[in-house]
């Protein structure tokens with residue numbers, strides 16, 4: 127390796143893994159849980175909304191912060207079309223829907239406006255959402271992170287007290303490679319990983335057989351390899367997709383659905399880790 131390369135790699139290292147930083151708790155919340163995925167489209171937001179509703183059903187007060195600035199999905203998934211109020215021009219009051227306090231950049235911009243923002247603007251939006259939102263006495267704030275290992279993950283991990291991360295993945299190889307990177311990132315940044323969830327795990331056919339469309343067992347294996355908890359498998363299910371598209375998550379629509387029961391089991395496991 128020449129001098130230049132060495133210099134670059136040590137700069138990157140210094141930038142990505144600082145030795146010390148202050149982590150601020152988010153005002154108005156007891157615990158902050160980040161929902162993360164290494165790849166987009168693995169069902170992270172679907173998980174975040176149903177998981178938040180399942181947590182609420184256990185008697186907790188819950189909020190969702192949509193931290194996906196480039197691709198906010200909370201307005202659509204929770205049918206929220208109004209703008210949050212700001213009583214003093216500085217703070218934002220979250221919008222309550224289905225008993226969950228919600229905030230998203232999507233509440234502030236036109237639905238079809240692309241967020242063509244540079245990193246510093248994204249960081250500034252994240253800071254506004256973590257410092258200026260008037261969360262009302264929450265037990266859990268569920269943060270729907272953007273996919274990957276970028277600016278938002280770094281800002282959260284370094285500056286905000288994140289009490290735990292749930293990593294969602296589908297079981298195919300290409301997603302699992304990124305999952306391993308995600309685990310390593312949170313470990314390095316000393317953010318506790320609560321556990322891993324295998325989404326779109328299998329499809330139950332009309333013939334009663336389970337089909338492993340995206341492969342089998344990979345997420346659980348990644349959890350075992352890194353000594354993390356495996357929180358459960360959510361099948362590929364049309365009711366879950368239809369409910370998400372309709373703006374009313376399946377757990378809200380039908381808490382007795384088999385899939386809703388899986389979300390409840392996972393919510394209970396996560397809650398137990400805080401008791």
Ligand code: ADP
Pocket residue numbers: 163165166167168169170171172173199325326327360361362363364366367368370371
């Ligand atoms: P991400 O937040 O990871 O980008 P989404 O939650 O937006 O992913 O999900 C992507 C698409 O997959 C959505 O249309 C959603 O309804 C669907 N989806 C997610 N999980 C499942 C599942 N287990 N079964 C069926 N459809 C799912």
